[in-house]
Amino acid sequence: xxxxxxxxxxxxxxxxxxxxxxxxxxxxxxxxxxxxxxxxxxxxxxxxxxxxxxxxxxxxxxxxxxxxxxxxxxxxxxxxxxxxxxxxxxxxxxxxxxxxxxxxxxxxxxxxxxxxxxxxxxxxxxxxxxxxxxxxxxxxxxxxxxxxxxxxxxxxxxxxxxxxxxxxxxxxxxxxxxxxxxxxxxxxxxxxxxxxxxxxxxxxxxxxxxxxxxxxxxxxxxxxxxxxxxxxxxxxxxxxxxxxxxxxxxxxx
Amino acid sequence: xxxxxxxxxxxxxxxxxxxxxxxxxxxxxxxxxxxxxxxxxxxxxxxxxxxxxxxxxxxxxxxxxxxxxxxxxxxxxxxxxxxxxxxxxxxxxxxxxxxxxxxxxxxxxxxxxxxxxxxxxxxxxxxxxxxxxxxxxxxxxxxxxxxxxxxxxxxxxxxxxxxxxxxxxxxxxxxxxxxxxxxxxxxxxxxxxxxxxxxxxxxxxxxxxxxxxxxxxxxxxxxxxxxxxxxxxxxxxxxxxxxxxxxxxxxxxxxxxxxxxxxxxxxxxxxxxxxxxxxxxxxxxxxxxxxxxxxxxxxxxxxxxxxxxxxxxxxxxxxxxxxxxxxxxxxxxxxxxxxxxxxxxxxxxxxxxxxxxxxxxxxxxxxxxxxxxxxxxxxxxx
Numbered sequence: 215x216x217x218x219x220x221x222x223x224x225x226x227x228x229x230x231x232x233x234x235x236x237x238x239x240x241x242x243x244x245x246x247x248x249x250x251x252x253x254x255x256x257x258x259x260x261x262x263x264x265x266x267x268x269x270x271x272x273x274x275x276x277x278x279x280x281x282x283x284x285x286x287x288x289x290x291x292x293x294x295x296x297x298x299x300x301x302x303x304x305x306x307x308x309x310x311x312x313x314x315x316x317x318x319x320x321x322x323x324x325x326x327x328x329x330x331x332x333x334x335x336x337x338x339x340x341x342x343x344x345x346x347x348x349x350x351x352x353x354x355x356x357x358x359x360x361x362x363x364x365x366x367x368x369x370x371x372x373x374x375x376x377x378x379x380x381x382x383x384x385x386x387x388x389x390x391x392x393x394x395x396x397x398x399x400x401x402x403x404x405x406x407x408x409x410x411x412x413x414x415x416x417x418x419x420x421x422x423x424x425x426x427x428x429x430x431x432x433x434x435x436x437x438x439x440x441x442x443x444x445x446x447x448x449x450x451x452x453x454x455x456x457x458x459x460x461x462x463x464x465x466x467x
Numbered sequence: 468x469x470x471x472x473x474x475x476x477x478x479x480x481x482x483x484x485x486x487x488x489x490x491x492x493x494x495x496x497x498x499x500x501x502x503x504x505x506x507x508x509x510x511x512x513x514x515x516x517x518x519x520x521x522x523x524x525x526x527x528x529x530x531x532x533x534x535x536x537x538x539x540x541x542x543x544x545x546x547x548x549x550x551x552x553x554x555x556x557x558x559x560x561x562x563x564x565x566x567x568x569x570x571x572x573x574x575x576x577x578x579x580x581x582x583x584x585x586x587x588x589x590x591x592x593x594x595x596x597x598x599x600x601x602x603x604x605x606x607x608x609x610x611x612x613x614x615x616x617x618x619x620x621x622x623x624x625x626x627x628x629x630x631x632x633x634x635x636x637x638x639x640x641x642x643x644x645x646x647x648x649x650x651x652x653x654x655x656x657x658x659x660x661x662x663x664x665x666x667x668x669x670x671x672x673x674x675x676x677x678x679x680x681x682x683x684x685x686x687x688x689x690x691x692x693x694x695x696x697x698x699x700x701x702x703x704x705x706x707x708x709x710x711x712x713x714x715x716x717x718x719x720x721x722x723x724x725x726x727x728x729x730x731x732x733x734x735x736x737x738x739x740x741x742x743x744x745x746x747x748x749x750x751x752x753x754x755x756x757x758x759x760x761x762x763x764x765x766x767x768x769x770x771x772x773x774x775x776x777x778x779x780x781x782x783x784x785x786x787x788x789x790x791x792x793x794x795x796x797x798x799x800x801x802x803x804x805x806x807x808x809x810x811x812x813x814x815x816x817x818x819x820x821x822x823x824x825x826x827x828x829x830x831x832x833x834x835x836x837x838x839x840x841x842x843x844x845x846x847x848x849x
Contacts, residue, residue, distance in 0.1 A: 266737045282737070282784065312710065348508045355508050355580065355700035357707040361681040372784045383784035387683070436788050439688035 250293070250326070252413045254309055254317045254455070255462040256284070259420040265312055269376075273423040275430040277377030279384060284419065285310040285358065286369040286454070287351070289335045289342075291321065293401070295328035306338060306350030308358065309417070326403075326411055333398045336451050337368030340391035364439075365389055369451050371422065375431050385436040386422070386447060393448035399457050414458040425453035494631045496520040503579070504655050506663060506702040510579035516595065516643045518650060521632040526648025528628070529641060531832045534618060536608035538563050543601065543645070546572045549830055552749035553652065558760040562607035571760035574753045576654045576746050576824070581705030582713030587742050587758040589714060590732050594646035599638055612638040654748045654824035662818070663702070669818060676815025679808055683785065686793040693772070693804060693812050694789040698744045704819065706744025714741040715783050718776035718800070719757060725779055726758075740781050751820045765816055769809040776800040 256263035258270045258281075269278045288309050291302040300323060307319055323329075337343075338352065343365035346354045353359065358367045371386040403411050423429045427446040429437075437443040498518040503510070512518055529535060533542045546560045547553040553575035560572045570587055578585075584592060591597035601607040602615065619625040619636050626636065633640040659677075661667045669677060681701055682692030698706060698715050706713025714729045716739075725740035732738075742758050756762040762771065776786055778800065792803040804812075824830070 308709070346506055353508050353708070354506060355703045355705075355707070356709060357712045359696075359701060360683075361696055361701050363681070374784065383788040385784055385788040436685075438683055439685040439690045441688070443687075 248323055248326075248409050250321045250323050250332075250411045250413065252291075252319045252321075252332070252415060254311075254319075254415050254417050255458060256311045256317070256417045256419065257461055259418065260461060263311060263417075263419055270419075272375070272377075272431050273420045274428040275432040277375055277432050279373055279375045279431060281371060281373040281384075281419065283310075283312070283370060283372045286336060286451070287338050287358065287366065288319070288455070289338055289350070290333075291319075292333040293323060293326065293329045294331040294333055294398075296330070297328070299333075300324065300329075304349040305334075306342065306352045308351035308356075323411075326409060329401055329411070331398050332401045332413055333396065334455075335394055335396050336454060337389070337394040337448075338366045338391075339394055343389075343391045343394075360387070360389060365391065368393060369422070369447070369454075371419070375435055377432060382435045384431060385438065387438045388444050388447045388451070390441065390444055390448075393444055395448060395452040397452065397455055399455070414462060415455050416458045416462050417455050418453075421453045422447060422450050425450040494521055498523060498651070501651065503577075503653055504660060504663070504702070507577065507580050507655070508703075512579070512650060513593065513595065516646060518647055519632065521628070522644050522647040523651050525628045525632045526644035526646070527830075528625075528833055529645055530648050531834055534622070535602055535610060535615065535641075536563050537610045541608050544832060546601075546607075547575050549827075549832075550752070550825055552576055552654070552753050552825060554753040556754065558755055560607075562601075562604070563609040564606040566606050568606055570758055571755065573745060574749060575649055575652050576748050577703060577705070578649055578652065580703045581700070581708055581746060582711075582743055583708055584711070584713070584732075584743070588728050588731050589711070589743055594649055595639070595642045598642040598645040602641075615641070652824075652830060654821040656823045657748065657821040658818040659815075660821070670814070672811050672814045673818050675808070676811035676813070677818075679804070679812050680815050684789050684791045684802065686791060691791050691804075691808070692789070693802060693808070694785060695747075695772075695812070697785040697789070698783070699747055703746065704748055705746035711738075711741075713744050714738070715744050716740040716742070716779065716781045717744075718771070718778070718782050718786055719761070720779065721777045722779040724777075725781065737781060740779060747816060748819045749821060749824065751817045752825065765813045766809075769804075769812060772802060773804050773809055774801045 259273065261268070261270065263281065263284070265281055265284070267280070269280050271278060286309050287306055289306045291305045291307075293300040302321055309317055311317055342349070342352060346362055348354065352366065354362060358370060360367055367387045367389045369386065369388045371384065373384040375382045375384050399413070399415065401411055401413060423431065426449040429447055429450065434443060437447055496519055498520055501518060516522070530543045533539050535542060541563050546555045546562065548555055555572040557572065558567070559570055560568045562568065573587065578594060582589065584590075585594060585597040591600060599612070602610050603612065616636055616638065619629070619641070629636045629640060632644060658667060658669070662669050679691065679693040680695040682690055683694045683697055684690060684692035698717065700707060706715065711729065711733070716728070720726070720740060727739060729738035729741040730736065751765065754763060756765070756768050762768050776782070787800055789802055
């Protein structure tokens with residue numbers, strides 16, 4: 215017995231097993247970090263969004279358009295379970311797609327047990343929208359600030375529209391507290407992601423123009439302070455962000 | 468409305484055996500009375516160049532000292548004069564070679580806010596990186612950095628000042644000191660600031676101008692505006708600090724004449740003709756205007772924005788689209804502001820003049836003791 219345990223070969227095997235177990239534990243640990251990563255994948259209908267270069271079909275009319283800038287605020291991120299809601303502090307995130315790296319938001323979560331829904335707003339809630347305090351990505355001297363009397367732009371899309379050789383600018387600046395929209399998406403996770411979640415969301419620019427109301431850029435190439443127009447586009451952007459479907463499957467690996 | 472921003476980081480004298488010991492600064496007095504309006508928002512000072520009294524004082528001396536130039540005749544202040552909000556009043560600047568530069572001098576104000584890329588085309592990524600450019604530029608100061616370090620090392624006063632501020636004399640420490648001084652150039656007591664703090668009211672004309680400045684026009688919603696805020700932020704009045712959002716093409720040139728601008732830095736065709744959106748603080752004293760000094764007066768600037776826009780592929784869509792009239796002749800780009808509305812915007816721009824800033828003794832020429840003394844006297848008399 216004694217002989218057996220002290221035999222060099224057996225000791226080596228035992229050590230090996232110990233190291234392997236340690237590595238497995240470490241591997242499991244790195245598999246379950248306490249973080250939530252939300253990655254946003256931008257599309258225009260079925261095509262990936264490429265700023266400046268690419269030309270897309272007007273979703274609800276004649277002509278073609280390109281996008282020079284597209285940004286929006288995603289705010290008040292919440293993780294909802296049956297008996298609790300975790301709210302991220304100062305959660306105002308400017309989402310934009312002009313970086314080579316994918317647009318990802320990373321959060322620490324205290325516990326994700328039982329969390330089944332991710333909730334967030336498009337825009338800025340009225341309390342923050344009427345404040346000059348810089349928090350999160352809110353910046354009263356930023357590009358999304360309108361002026362302190364009006365608050366923030368919630369969704370900004372600027373670009374160009376062309377039809378039969380005629381070019382027009384596209385300027386959609388939609389804000390106003392009444393146009394703050396809340397979106398909920400299910401947080402389905404494989405069983406082994408107990409402590410972490412990787413959420414892939416699809417942002418469809420086309421939805422701005424056709425989700426609920428048709429907004430034809432051939433007629434309405436700009437929306438700013440007209441409350442009626444702003445409300446129509448806001449009803450549409452309530453559907454701007456959805457769980458990834460097969461469109462972004464390629465981008466998911 | 469004001470809060471004091473105390474820089475807490477003191478200068479750490481770290482000495483790691485493996486990497487050799489860095490000379491430590493002898494003294495490090497954190498800058499205490501450093502304050503800015505909270506409406507300017509967040510700012511960042513590089514961790515390795517925390518603001519200290521010693522660094523700012525050294526930077527001020529260097530800024531005003533012609534020793535930085537090859538012929539010992541040109542200082543930073545030759546082209547950045549306090550009374551002109553640190554611009555120089557020239558069409559384009561002239562330095563040691565006497566050959567006019569390609570660009571109009573830039574006002575140095577509130578540099579902690581707004582785009583954190585410096586120069587008209589954004590080619591310097593920090594104030595530290597910026598400072599070594601004019602020193603070596605053959606037409607600006609034409610100085611060799613090694614020679615400059617030697618000159619400063621044999622100077623009667625600089626060695627001890629550098630020792631106190633940074634430990635030793637090096638091109639990096641010269642740049643860091645200049646950057647520190649420039650970060651303290653804060654203008655926050657114009658009539659506009661006093662209005663924001665609720666201390667005064669603006670005249671009717673200034674107030675109309677303020678409203679027009681702060682609004683993008685929407686003829687459909689009967690909202691009149693000059694759309695300035697589309698690019699010049701509401702409080703800082705400079706371009707936006709996020710990424711390259713503070714660069715724009717404001718319609719100075721037609722396609723064929725577009726200069727590279729930001730594209731010289733990024734190489735992207737969509738950045739051709741984009742320039743840094745400058746701060747408009749003290750704009751009434753920084754004429755002539757634009758990167759090439761093409762406009763002599765604010766009236767000319769307003770005439771440009773109202774009806775002088777040149778079309779090009781990279782022109783801001785916000786400028787193309789901004790119009791105070793519902794319908795216009797196809798293709799014409801015009802704000803269609805009335806004469807009195809343009810005058811009102813000019814009146815508002817004048818509320819951005821901050822005489823405290825233009826005469827603040829802390830920013831003045833430290834070698835000009837007479838001027839320093841009178842400034843001190845006039846301050847005491849107040």
